[in-house]
Amino acid sequence: MDKSSLLSLIEKYKAGECSAEEIVLLHTWMEQLAAGSQPVLLPENARQAVKDHVMAHLHIKEKPVKIFSLRKWVAAAVLLPFIGVTSWYLLKPAPVQWLSISTNAQEVRSVQLPDGSTAWLYAGTTLEYPAQFTGRERLVKIKGEAFFDVQPAPDQPFIVADHQLSIKVLGTSFNVRHWKEEPLKVMVATGKVQVQYDKMTLGVLQASQKLTYNPLTNRLLLDSASAVEAKGFVNGEMVCSNVSLREVLTELEAFYGVHFRNMPAEQGRFNVHFNEHMNLEDKLNILEKISITPAIRFVPAGDRTYLVRTTTHP
Numbered sequence: 001m002d003k004s005s006l007l008s009l010i011e012k013y014k015a016g017e018c019s020a021e022e023i024v025l026l027h028t029w030m031e032q033l034a035a036g037s038q039p040v041l042l043p044e045n046a047r048q049a050v051k052d053h054v055m056a057h058l059h060i061k062e063k064p065v066k067i068f069s070l071r072k073w074v075a076a077a078v079l080l081p082f083i084g085v086t087s088w089y090l091l092k093p094a095p096v097q098w099l100s101i102s103t104n105a106q107e108v109r110s111v112q113l114p115d116g117s118t119a120w121l122y123a124g125t126t127l128e129y130p131a132q133f134t135g136r137e138r139l140v141k142i143k144g145e146a147f148f149d150v151q152p153a154p155d156q157p158f159i160v161a162d163h164q165l166s167i168k169v170l171g172t173s174f175n176v177r178h179w180k181e182e183p184l185k186v187m188v189a190t191g192k193v194q195v196q197y198d199k200m201t202l203g204v205l206q207a208s209q210k211l212t213y214n215p216l217t218n219r220l221l222l223d224s225a226s227a228v229e230a231k232g233f234v235n236g237e238m239v240c241s242n243v244s245l246r247e248v249l250t251e252l253e254a255f256y257g258v259h260f261r262n263m264p265a266e267q268g269r270f271n272v273h274f275n276e277h278m279n280l281e282d283k284l285n286i287l288e289k290i291s292i293t294p295a296i297r298f299v300p301a302g303d304r305t306y307l308v309r310t311t312t313h314p
Contacts, residue, residue: 113140114133115156122233140160141160142161148169154171173190174190210229268291
């Protein structure tokens with residue numbers, strides 16, 4: 001039975017015009033629906049409204065004969081649950097349509113979100129978001145790195161999530177880096193964000209603040225960060241302040257689609273600013289020159305792979 005036929009039959013039933021065969025048909029259809037899926041019960045007030053409506057229609061043509069009254073009460077008792085399931089079936093919200101956008105190596109892409117917010121995706125990043133923000137929050141999912149410029153909506157907070165990670169904002173611009181097996185990093189350019197990991201609040205960041213968290217070691221670092229560092233890649237720049245060599249190389253891996261072998265865990269602290277005119281070789285040469293104790297060398301090993309070697313003497 002299609003939806004229009006079902007609606008017509010229900011209206012006929014409510015008007016007291018259904019034959020016995022039609023009531024059996026409606027009963028059978030509802031049994032099949034219940035068997036094919038797990039119905040969601042209506043709220044108490046909705047169930048009561050359905051009950052009152054059906055009972056009112058059942059008694060429109062009631063005659064002062066006890067047997068007919070009993071039959072109508074039996075019919076009501078049989079059909080009320082099915083009317084409730086039908087209401088749920090016809091009025092349940094449509095499933096949310098999710099969109100997914102990914103960037104390739106050396107690609108930076110901007111995405112306009114349904115609420116007017118903008119996301120800039122770093123190379124090698126995947127962003128998932130609904131076609132429309134219809135719930136109590138604006139949820140997006142990120143794998144990689146992105147800079148968000150979020151439109152204010154106090155009654156519908158903006159949430160960036162990835163597994164245990166959850167960043168909640170009301171209206172702000174910020175950067176989030178969350179690469180697999182690498183420390184989480186959040187930098188705020190304007191406004192304020194709350195960062196949670198595995199349901200634990202790591203901190204509330206204001207503008208020009210940066211949070212770095214390593215879930216493997218449970219190490220948390222709060223530091224300052226400029227808007228240039230947070231949004232640098234949007235303009236083709238790479239800005240890293242007080243970071244390890246591993247963090248710099250992870251950024252280069254993601255952007256150029258290369259792989260560094262033998263990366264040191266916590267080699268020194270670096271402050272680098274690569275502009276949009278530099279290629280990968282230029283950046284590696286600069287890293288070699290500024291690394292002293294120990295000195296670093298990058299040796300090509302084929303298949304877009306570099307070996308990272310340390311020496312005691314530059």
